[in-house]
Structure formats: C-alpha cells, structure tokens
Amino acid sequence: MAARTLGTRRFGTPARRRLRTGLLFVSPWIVGFLAFTLYPFLMTFFYSFTNYDIVSNAQWVGLGNYDHLIHDGLFWTALWNTGFYTVLEVPLSTVVAIALAMLLNMKVRGLAVYRTIFYLPTVVPIVASSILWLWLFNPSFGIINDLLTDVHVAGPGWMFSTLWAKPTFVLLGIWGSGAPMVVYLAALQGVPKEMYEVAQIEGANAWHRIRYVMLPMISPAILFNVILALVACLQYFTQAYIMTQGGPDNSTLFYSLYLYQQAFQDLHLGYASAMAWILFVIVLVITLLLFRSSSRWVYYAGED
Amino acid sequence: MRLIGCLRQSRRRTRTVGILGACVMAVIGLSACSAISSTTSSASNSGGGKGVTTVVYWNMWSGQYASLIQKLVNQFNAAHPTIHVQMLTVPEANGDAKLLSAIAAGDPPDVFTEWNPEIGTYASTGAIQSLNKYETGQYKGLASWMYPVAAQWGTYNGQLYGLPMSMSNKELYYNKTILKSIGVSTPPTTFAQLMSDQARAWKISGSRVQQIGFYPPGDSWDAFTCGFNANSYTGGQYSLASSAGAKAEMNFMAEFKQYSYSAVNGFTSAYGSVSGGSENPFDMGKQAFDLNGPWVGADDIPQDDPGMQFGVVPMPTPPGGGKAGCSDVWGNYNVIPKGAKNPAAAWTFMTWMAGYHNAAWAAKTMTLGAWLPPSPQIASQPAFTSWIAANPYLKVFSDGMNNAGNDIVPVSPHETAYENALTTAVQDVETGAKSPSQALSYIDSQGNNS
Numbered sequence: 001m002a003a004r005t006l007g008t009r010r011f012g013t014p015a016r017r018r019l020r021t022g023l024l025f026v027s028p029w030i031v032g033f034l035a036f037t038l039y040p041f042l043m044t045f046f047y048s049f050t051n052y053d054i055v056s057n058a059q060w061v062g063l064g065n066y067d068h069l070i071h072d073g074l075f076w077t078a079l080w081n082t083g084f085y086t087v088l089e090v091p092l093s094t095v096v097a098i099a100l101a102m103l104l105n106m107k108v109r110g111l112a113v114y115r116t117i118f119y120l121p122t123v124v125p126i127v128a129s130s131i132l133w134l135w136l137f138n139p140s141f142g143i144i145n146d147l148l149t150d151v152h153v154a155g156p157g158w159m160f161s162t163l164w165a166k167p168t169f170v171l172l173g174i175w176g177s178g179a180p181m182v183v184y185l186a187a188l189q190g191v192p193k194e195m196y197e198v199a200q201i202e203g204a205n206a207w208h209r210i211r212y213v214m215l216p217m218i219s220p221a222i223l224f225n226v227i228l229a230l231v232a233c234l235q236y237f238t239q240a241y242i243m244t245q246g247g248p249d250n251s252t253l254f255y256s257l258y259l260y261q262q263a264f265q266d267l268h269l270g271y272a273s274a275m276a277w278i279l280f281v282i283v284l285v286i287t288l289l290l291f292r293s294s295s296r297w298v299y300y301a302g303e304d
Numbered sequence: 305m306r307l308i309g310c311l312r313q314s315r316r317r318t319r320t321v322g323i324l325g326a327c328v329m330a331v332i333g334l335s336a337c338s339a340i341s342s343t344t345s346s347a348s349n350s351g352g353g354k355g356v357t358t359v360v361y362w363n364m365w366s367g368q369y370a371s372l373i374q375k376l377v378n379q380f381n382a383a384h385p386t387i388h389v390q391m392l393t394v395p396e397a398n399g400d401a402k403l404l405s406a407i408a409a410g411d412p413p414d415v416f417t418e419w420n421p422e423i424g425t426y427a428s429t430g431a432i433q434s435l436n437k438y439e440t441g442q443y444k445g446l447a448s449w450m451y452p453v454a455a456q457w458g459t460y461n462g463q464l465y466g467l468p469m470s471m472s473n474k475e476l477y478y479n480k481t482i483l484k485s486i487g488v489s490t491p492p493t494t495f496a497q498l499m500s501d502q503a504r505a506w507k508i509s510g511s512r513v514q515q516i517g518f519y520p521p522g523d524s525w526d527a528f529t530c531g532f533n534a535n536s537y538t539g540g541q542y543s544l545a546s547s548a549g550a551k552a553e554m555n556f557m558a559e560f561k562q563y564s565y566s567a568v569n570g571f572t573s574a575y576g577s578v579s580g581g582s583e584n585p586f587d588m589g590k591q592a593f594d595l596n597g598p599w600v601g602a603d604d605i606p607q608d609d610p611g612m613q614f615g616v617v618p619m620p621t622p623p624g625g626g627k628a629g630c631s632d633v634w635g636n637y638n639v640i641p642k643g644a645k646n647p648a649a650a651w652t653f654m655t656w657m658a659g660y661h662n663a664a665w666a667a668k669t670m671t672l673g674a675w676l677p678p679s680p681q682i683a684s685q686p687a688f689t690s691w692i693a694a695n696p697y698l699k700v701f702s703d704g705m706n707n708a709g710n711d712i713v714p715v716s717p718h719e720t721a722y723e724n725a726l727t728t729a730v731q732d733v734e735t736g737a738k739s740p741s742q743a744l745s746y747i748d749s750q751g752n753n754s
Contacts, residue, residue: 053429053431054404054405054407054408054431055404055407055408055429055430055431055642056429056430074750134573135574138570138573138574139511139512139566139567139570139571140512140513140567140570140571140574141570141571141574142570145512149510154510154511155511156566157564157565157566157567157569157570158566158570159570160565160566160567160569160570160573161565161566162735162737164566247522247727247728247731248565248566248569248731248735249728249731249732249735249737250728261724264398264400264401264404265400265401265720265724266425266720266721266724267404267425267429267720
C-alpha cells in the first residue's frame with residue numbers, strides 16, 4: 001500500500017505525461033535499437049547453434065559450430081593475428097596519443113596549426129588513407145623504403161611480407177591517433193596547474209610530475225580510450241579488407257575479416273554467428289577485467 | 305500568474321506534441337510514399353498497366369564495361385517492346401554479398417551476371433534456380449549449342465544454373481621487345497624454353513624488382529590446372545594431395561620461391577594502381593610473359609602501353625604429360641536468383657544476351673567487349689571472324705576454345721572455400737611458408753571440410 005502511494009506520488013499524472021512525451025521523443029532510437037541492434041544480436045545467438053546459409057532455413061546443429069571452431073586452424077590464426085595486433089596497437093597508440101597531447105598542451109606559437117595537423121588523419125576516409133599507405137609502404141616504389149635506402153638500410157616488404165604485415169597495420173593505427181589525442185588534451189587541460197606547482201615545490205622532477213600528478217589525473221580518460229581502442233582492435237576489419245584481404249599467407253587474416261569471409265563469401269552464417277559470440281565474450285571479459293582493475297589505477301577527483 | 309504559467313506550459317506541451325505529431329505524420333507520409341512507389345513498381349514488375357514486364361538486372365561491371373552492357377541492354381529493350389530490362393551495377397567487391405542479402409530479403413533481381421566460381425555454392429543452397437525447365441520448345445537445343453566447357457561451368461548436378469553471355473580463356477602473351485633484349489627471337493614452344501627465357505628476363509636491383517620474367521600470382525592455380533592435369537575433384541571430394549598432376553603444378557609454383565614474394569607483389573600491386581587496377585606489369589611493358597585473357601591485348605595494352613610489341617602463343621605443355629595447348633575456361637554467366645519475380649522474361653533476356661537465335665548480334669558484342677563467344681555458331685559469324693582476322697593474336701584464343709583438353713574450376717558446393725584455399729596455398733608455397741605437399745593437403749582440408 002505504501003509502495004503504491006509512493007509510486008503514485010512519484011509518477012503522478014504530470015510526471016507520467018512527461019515520461020510519455022520523453023519516450024515518444026526517443027522512440028525512433030528505441031525502435032531502431034530494438035529492430036537493428038537487439039533483435040539481430042539475439043538472433044545471432046540462435047543462429048550460432050545452426051547451419052544457416054542465408055537463403056534456406058536454418059538447421060539446428062547444437063554446439064557443432066563451436067566444436068568445429070576449436071578444430072579450425074584458420075580460426076586460431078585469426079585469433080592470434082588479432083591478439084598480436086591488439087597487444088601492440090593499444091599500448092603504443094595510447095603512449096603516442098598521450099605524448100602528442102602533452103606536446104599540444106604546451107604554449108607555443110602556431111598551436112592551432114599543430115593540433116589540426118595531428119588530428120587531420122582522423123578525418124581522412126579509411127579507404128583513402130589505406131591506399132595512401134599502400135603506396136608509402138610499397139617495397140619497390142614506396143617513399144619509406146626510398147628513405148631507408150638513403151641511410152643504407154634494406155627496407156622490408158611491409159604489407160607484402162608475412163613478418164611485417166601486422167606491424168605495418170600497427171604503424172597505420174598509430175598514425176590515426178588523433179581522436180584519443182583530443183580526449184587526452186581535454187583531460188590535460190583539466191589538471192589544475194597548482195598541482196604541478198606544489199609537486200615542483202616539493203622537489204618533484206619532470207618525470208615525477210608526469211608519473212605522480214599528470215597520469216593519475218588523466219587516468220579516467222586513459223581508461224575510456226583504452227577500452228575504446230581495445231574494442232576497435234578486436235574488431236579490426238576495414239584496413240585489412242582493403243589492403244591485404246588477409247594475405248600474405250593469412251598473416252593479416254584478422255578475426256572480423258575471417259568472420260566476414262565465413263558469413264558472406266562462404267555463406268556459413270551459423271558458423272560466423274558462433275565466431276561473433278566468441279568475440280563478444282572475449283571483448284566482454286577483457287572490458288570487465290579492465291573495469292575491475294580500474295579501481296587500482298584510475299583516480300576520480302571527489303572520491304576518497 | 306499561475307494560470308498564465310499553466311497556460312504557457314500547456315501551450316508548450318501542445319506545441320511539443322504538435323511537433324512530434326508532425327514528425328510522426330512525416331514519417332508515415334514518407335512510408336506511404338515509399339509504399340506507393342513500391343506498389344507502382346511491383347505493378348509494372350508483374351507486367352500490369354501497359355503490359356510491359358520489367359526485368360531487374362544486376363551486374364558487377366564498372367566504367368566502360370558498364371556503359372557497354374547498358375548499350376546492349378538498350379538494344380534488347382528496343383527489340384522487345386513487352387519487356388523492359390532495368391540495369392543496376394553493384395560494386396564487384398561485395399556484389400555477391402548484395403545478391404545474397406537481396407535473396408534473403410525476398411527482393412532479388414530477376415537476372416544477375418556471375419563471373420566468380422559461385423554457381424555450385426549457390427545452386428547447392430538453392431540461391432539460384434535451375435534453368436532446365438526453360439529448355440523446351442525453341443530452346444530445346446540450347447545446351448548442345450554451347451561449347452561443352454561453356455555449358456559445364458554453368459552446370460551443377462546435371463542441371464543448368466548459369467547461361468553464359470561471353471567466355472574467356474588464357475593464353476601466353478610475350479613482350480617482343482623484352483625477348484629481343486635477352487637475345488630471343490621466337491616465342492617459346494616448350495615449357496623448358498619458357499622457364500629458361502623468363503629467368504633471363506628478370507631485372508632485380510638489390511631487393512627491388514625492376515622487370516619480371518614470368519610469375520604466377522596467388523590466384524593463378526586454375527590457369528595451369530589442365531596443362532598439369534591437376535584437376536582433382538571426384539565424388540564430391542578434393543584430392544589434390546594424392547594427384548600427381550597437382551603435385552607437379554605445386555612444385556612448379558614452388559620454383560618461384562627464388563624471387564622475393566614481397567618484392568614481386570609490391571611491384572605488381574604498384575603497377576596495378578597506375579595501370580587502372582589491372583595489377584599487371586605486362587600491360588606496362590615490365591614483364592616478359594603473362595598468361596592472360598583476350599582483353600589484355602584488346603583493351604589493357606592499347607590503354608596502358610599502346611606502342612608495345614607483343615604476341616600470343618598457346619601455353620607450352622608442362623612436363624609430366626599434361627594436356628597440350630589447353631586452357632582454363634570461364635565466363636560471364638547469367639543466373640536467375642530464387643524469388644525472382646519475372647523469371648520467364650528474365651530467361652528471354654538471358655538467351656538474347658547469350659546469342660541463342662541471335663548469333664549475328666552476339667558476334668558483334670564479342671568484338672566490343674573483347675570476349676569469346678559461348679557457342680561455335682557465334683564464332684563463325686562474319687563480325688567475329690573479321691575481328692579475329694584483323695587481330696591475329698586473338699586467333700590463339702578463338703582456336704583455344706575448341707581444345708578438347710580445356711578445363712574449368714570444379715563446380716562444387718565448396719567452390720568459394722576451395723578458391724580461397726588455393727590462393728593462400730600458392731602464396732604459402734611462393735613465400736616458402738609451406739612445402740608443396742603441405743599446401744596441397746591444406747587445399748583438400750579447406751575444400752572438403754568447409
């Protein structure tokens with residue numbers, strides 16, 4: 001009875017009306033989310049237990065797809081490639097983005113120009129930048145190998161080498177660190193100058209000020225960017241699809257690329273759905289671990 | 305004051321709801337428009353209204369080829385007052401995926417031109433319709449009218465699923481200038497001579513390739529299959545690992561391990577970019593030999609290096625008792641997807657494009673697209689024979705279509721996985737990542753377990 005009274009008070013007629021109006025306003029998003037995100041998301045779970053080729057009815061195979069995945073060499077290759085890329089790309093791009101943000105946080109002439117230059121790669125369409133990098137890293141005609149030759153270094157095969165193809169994608173990823181850089185820049189500008197001054201008075205050198213003042217203060221931004229980068233790396237697809245199609249020798253067959261090939265080239269939609277769910281679980285577990293660990297290294301002002 | 309405030313609030317709410325209502329009405333209105341337009345379209349699709357049946361036709365051509373096909377479609381429309389073919393080009397990179405999505409959505413085109421080896425995969429899943437039911441009456445002799453190998457590429461489990469409108473094979477191009485520069489005056493007639501000549505034509509400076517002799521790319525396995533007698537698909541299973549021909553072909557691929565894979569492919573891909581994406585340094589005068597189709601001489605070379613002196617000969621027979629002068633054959637095949645709204649009109653369009661009962665017209669189209677005809681009847685038409693006479697190198701291709709040893713990619717439910725595995729396996733051998741026997745086992749496992 002008490003609960004009902006409270007409920008009536010809380011959601012009285014004007015409040016209900018406001019709620020209804022609000023829901024009506026967001027209804028296009030809700031409908032879109034239900035129809036184009038939640039429904040396909042749940043259906044892939046069902047399809048992951050079926051043999052489904054898009055044009056005929058799905059046939060129930062139980063855990064068959066998951067069992068097949070465990071014995072599929074290419075699945076493990078794709079997982080290894082993606083893991084390798086993620087482990088290199090996430091820390092390197094984080095360090096580079098923070099370093100750039102620190103540089104751009106300095107008071108020097110022409111700062112707006114530098115900020116624009118470093119952010120520019122982010123707004124270049126992925127297809128255009130991929131083609132550009134293919135040319136830059138071409139082993140025979142590319143400017144990178146030309147420069148290396150000038151200093152008497154034999155340039156590698158880059159995208160055409162099984163050894164160098166993944167590191168080349170990492171370099172491409174670092175080049176596009178403009179978006180996290182902007183977030184770090186905003187975070188850096190939120191760090192009170194007094195904190196650096198106090199640290200300096202207490203005898204902290206430049207490294208100490210970065211290590212014990214700056215990094216803790218921008219740690220929420222680091223957590224945010226690391227999670228975004230991690231999810232993006234685990235779903236890496238477009239550049240590899242454009243530049244290498246998974247070659248040479250499957251050295252750039254990333255997880256999402258293999259998933260795409262299974263789904264839309266081989267018509268193994270059920271198999272691809274199983275792969276999608278495995279990826280989802282991997283992303284979920286890593287993200288949860290990151291969130292759990294964040295209490296040890298992320299500092300939120302206002303919290304004790 | 306309170307009353308005014310309430311009124312204001314009420315007006316604001318009314319305005320809010322009004323705006324929202326307008327938005328909802330606009331959405332409903334747009335949906336209605338869309339519904340009306342789709343109704344009109346389906347009325348026209350079903351041949352209602354003016355009695356004209358619309359055939360929706362998708363293909364993956366672009367650029368000048370898309371314009372050419374549109375011209376052919378216009379000619380069909382002009383000759384068929386009761387059928388209107390509406391052509392739409394879809395990007396090649398995801399054309400097949402778009403087709404499948406359209407089939408799954410229940411709104412596929414009536415005709416789709418397929419050139420990828422997908423007929424077996426699509427036929428086995430029911431994505432495309434068997435055409436056998438249309439081979440009656442005036443179309444009864446259609447299968448025997450085609451080159452046997454042309455019919456074979458479009459046939460799965462004894463049923464015709466794809467009807468070719470044009471064909472291609474591959475013969476050996478050679479650059480006369482490069483051969484002259486290495487002291488060779490005549491093209492190779494033996495496999496050993498080809499390998500010896502090509503080895504001398506390479507120019508490599510440090511780790512950089514400057515000129516290629518001959519190099520089979522990762523996706524070139526099919527081009528050599530009949531020559532090595534390496535086709536190993538029987539009883540629904542791939543068995544390359546136990547085939548002497550396949551072993552010989554993979555050993556041949558392994559010979560190119562001596563050339564740096566990354567250097568060669570970097571060179572090739574760069575020339576591909578500057579020569580309009582054909583990924584062929586031969587067109588640019590930077591490769592001595594190339595196993596390729598008639599369009600290279602008819603379209604690519606005149607565009608990329610018009611002054612190039614080149615010739616074409618049949619591919620010399622590989623060692624180990626392969627078939628002499630044979631080629632891999634494939635083509636542009638029209639299929640009717642599952643759920644097509646006007647299959648009968650689609651069939652009329654497809655047979656017209658194939659040149660059945662329409663050979664003189666089809667012969668002219670072959671010369672425009674630098675294609676080979678799907679039937680010897682078209683090949684004997686004056687338009688085609690005079691084109692061959694004017695371009696003697698094309699005679700090698702035209703004669704090649706009559707070679708009884710010609711072969712196709714096996715039409716199987718696992719064609720896609722098999723082709724992907726082939727490309728990877730050849731790359732593995734050329735990079736030295738796998739031995740020939742490991743590569744063959746890999747192809748079998750991917751093809752049979754997909």
